[in-house]
Amino acid sequence: MAIQQPGLHSGAVPLAVRMRPRSLDEVAGQRHLLRPGSPLVNLASDTGGSSGSVSVILWGPPGTGKTTLAQAIAHSSGRKFVELSAVAAGVKDVRQVMDDAFRNRDLYGLSTVLFLDEIHRFTKAQQDALLPGVENGWVILVAATTENPSFSVISPLLSRSLLLTLEQLTDDDLGVLIDRAVTDARGLAGSVRLDPEARAAIIRMASGDARRALTALEASAGTALAGVADDAAADDRDDEEDEDDEPPLITPEVLEQSVDRALLRYDRNGDEHYDVISAFIKSVRGSDVDAALHYLARMFEAGEDPRFIARRVIILASEDIGIADPQALPIAVAAAEAVQMIGMPEGRIPLAEAVVYLATAPKSNASYLGINAAIADVKAGKFGRVPKHLRDAHYAGAKRLGHGKGYKYPHDDAVGVVRQQYLPDELQGTTYYNPTDHGHEREVSARLQKLRDITRGKQN
Numbered sequence: 001m002a003i004q005q006p007g008l009h010s011g012a013v014p015l016a017v018r019m020r021p022r023s024l025d026e027v028a029g030q031r032h033l034l035r036p037g038s039p040l041v042n043l044a045s046d047t048g049g050s051s052g053s054v055s056v057i058l059w060g061p062p063g064t065g066k067t068t069l070a071q072a073i074a075h076s077s078g079r080k081f082v083e084l085s086a087v088a089a090g091v092k093d094v095r096q097v098m099d100d101a102f103r104n105r106d107l108y109g110l111s112t113v114l115f116l117d118e119i120h121r122f123t124k125a126q127q128d129a130l131l132p133g134v135e136n137g138w139v140i141l142v143a144a145t146t147e148n149p150s151f152s153v154i155s156p157l158l159s160r161s162l163l164l165t166l167e168q169l170t171d172d173d174l175g176v177l178i179d180r181a182v183t184d185a186r187g188l189a190g191s192v193r194l195d196p197e198a199r200a201a202i203i204r205m206a207s208g209d210a211r212r213a214l215t216a217l218e219a220s221a222g223t224a225l226a227g228v229a230d231d232a233a234a235d236d237r238d239d240e241e242d243e244d245d246e247p248p249l250i251t252p253e254v255l256e257q258s259v260d261r262a263l264l265r266y267d268r269n270g271d272e273h274y275d276v277i278s279a280f281i282k283s284v285r286g287s288d289v290d291a292a293l294h295y296l297a298r299m300f301e302a303g304e305d306p307r308f309i310a311r312r313v314i315i316l317a318s319e320d321i322g323i324a325d326p327q328a329l330p331i332a333v334a335a336a337e338a339v340q341m342i343g344m345p346e347g348r349i350p351l352a353e354a355v356v357y358l359a360t361a362p363k364s365n366a367s368y369l370g371i372n373a374a375i376a377d378v379k380a381g382k383f384g385r386v387p388k389h390l391r392d393a394h395y396a397g398a399k400r401l402g403h404g405k406g407y408k409y410p411h412d413d414a415v416g417v418v419r420q421q422y423l424p425d426e427l428q429g430t431t432y433y434n435p436t437d438h439g440h441e442r443e444v445s446a447r448l449q450k451l452r453d454i455t456r457g458k459q460n
Helices: 039-043 049-053 066-076 091-108 124-128 131-136 155-159 171-183 196-206 210-235 252-259 271-285 289-301 306-324 328-342 348-360 366-379 441-455
Strands: 055-059 080-085 112-117 139-145 161-165
Touching (some): 039 066, 171 196, 196 210, 196 252, 271 306, 306 328
Parallel strands (some): 055 139, 112 139
């Protein structure tokens, strides 16, 4: 069998670059930004009119198609396209683009689209240099960033641009890209076949990142083709080439060898997903910090959605720790916000910090049990009328009905707590919250007993 290395016609150009869409129709995902009449569609069209001349800032995680969209716009429109990277460009480069754009518009009626990658790396002075061209329409700016523009882009530039948020690609989006790359003449051109398990593993590893998926596919194709070449050389056969030989198959083993990492069996919608998250929750609840970090790492490496993990961490803080450590919930919420702000892979750090805190914190599910018991009573019809002295007395006629009459204002008392009925008659004396002796809840338990003694009249 003749061995053909994929993409030889493209030299050393990576597969992810070769497979970039040539038009918006080829873009996988981001359909919420590509509806008819949307700013990006108008920008890619010569008939967009004034709506096709709006500068945009594309904000999203790596590999979601920011550069792809910009280049697809360049191929689709009749405008001049200029690309700068904030890593390499300076104020002088920006001003040169502005001068050229101004000249092209006035002399030739040609508008310019400036794609600026990683705009968050530009200093304030560099971003200021963009303002005259954007404000006067010399250029249509398409800027890309992985960081929140509210913190990384100057306000005047934000106010003159549309902020468009890109979403992580779905598994289906990645599947479309992978299948296209295997067969397309610009990609692997059918030189390999892809085992369904290997395909699913690439999608999991990519975690919504198209570039990562295509890089793994390209590496695996190279390994598969090299393996066939080695086998052919070892056989040292002189017979004629077998035209019926199938292309080499990328198996999970080939993929594992190519990306130098173990492939976790983990289906985000299957048993392994639920088993691992269950083990993670139980490890935190059981205060085994090492096991908790192990299962957290497995979810990261399998491409689990970090927002799903963050939600579970918040629930853990409330359900299993409660006010045994009042800082648990704020730390969990802060970790979730950090993940949303900085994305992955850096988001693993605040998440791990929160998990370590929760796993080592004192535990109590008293608040969880308390609300469940209260809900069970309400569902069973145990609720009764609100005592009259607690009812709203602000509307007309309320006082005539006795609403608010006899209410004791706790702040008027020297202690700040008064004997007073708060539960309906039917539930007098009912206890829902029973604190433990763990952590901060030990202090709450002692104080709570005194509070109940006063409010329920057991103490003068």
